[in-house]
Amino acid sequence: MASNFSTRIRVLGASLRAFLVLTVILGILYPLSMTGVAQAFFKDKADGSMVSVHGRDVGSGLIGQSFDLVDAQGNARKFDADGREVIATADGEGYTYLQGGGALTAEQAEGVGTLPDPKWFQPRPSASNYDGLASGASNYGPENPVFVKLIADRKAQVAKFNGVGEDKVPVDAVTASGSGLDPHISKAYALLQVERVAKARGGPGAAEVRALVDKHVDGPDAGFLGQERVNVLDLNIALARLAG
Structure with a gap:
């Protein structure tokens, strides 16, 4: 009984050591070495x-x-399905037309997107x-x-x-x-x-x-x-x- 217990302890210890060694090699040393090689020889692609x-x-x-079309701040401009420009409402829950200010229906809002x-x-x-x-x-x-x-x-x-x-x-x-x-x-x-x-x-x-x-x-x-x-x-x- 004691022999079986000591055998299990040895196996567990060997497994733990293997786990730690492989963690250091594969989880730390290998990634660092690959990063170093990439930065040294392929910096542009690596970045x-x-x-x-x-x-x-x-x-x-x-x-x-x-x-796509953007505004003066570089933000994408939004348009409805018919190409009319819209802006988000103050609460961010919908859109209104830039010209006229009328609110879009939920169905119309689904078609809002950018234009090239x-x-x-x-x-x-x-x-x-x-x-x-x-x-x-x-x-x-x-x-x-x-x-x-x-x-x-x-x-x-x-x-x-x-x-x-x-x-x-x-x-x-x-x-x-x-x-x-x-x-x-x-x-x-x-x-x-x-x-x-x-x-x-x-x-x-x-x-x-x-x-x-x-x-x-x-x-x-x-x-x-x-x-x-x-x-x-x-x-x-x-x-x-x-x-x-």
Whole structure:
């Protein structure tokens, strides 16, 4: 009986020592060493590939973001389903129209959202609204009626927004990536937006903006993986510099 008890104590002691040793190695030393290697050799990527303009972080080169209409303070402007601007009520429980002040019904408030800014190149859609904490896709099947209608609506919106026919809208303009955070768009989608951006800005001509797109086209990885693509954040930063 005593022998069995002492055996259990030895086994328990060995297990505890193994637990402590592995905790130190895998829970402390390994993470610290990997962090050190990342900071020493891949600091930019380890820190999120942040992009700065005049000393201020404006986004990440690895994570897509929206380029919607904002107010003077940089806050997203809100609009109802018919494109009329609204503002939150004092209690934050609803919305009123900016012009006229009439209150929106609960049903109308459900359709409130942001609108893309025509002065900027727009990214591809995001199933997570570009939220890095909610990365993922919609998981709709290609024949799901909800997905089919969503794609049709997006195609109509993109075509109208850019003043082109629906047959000119590329696939990535209406479909989200698997992560919902892809920072790139195809060259075709970037070129589709040139005329609209140039017209909205009223400064650089379409030829200058198109040349800017050409300068920011990245080729396929390793020369053959994937397709030509454009980082939207980098392109918009260059656009801002071009426009002064």
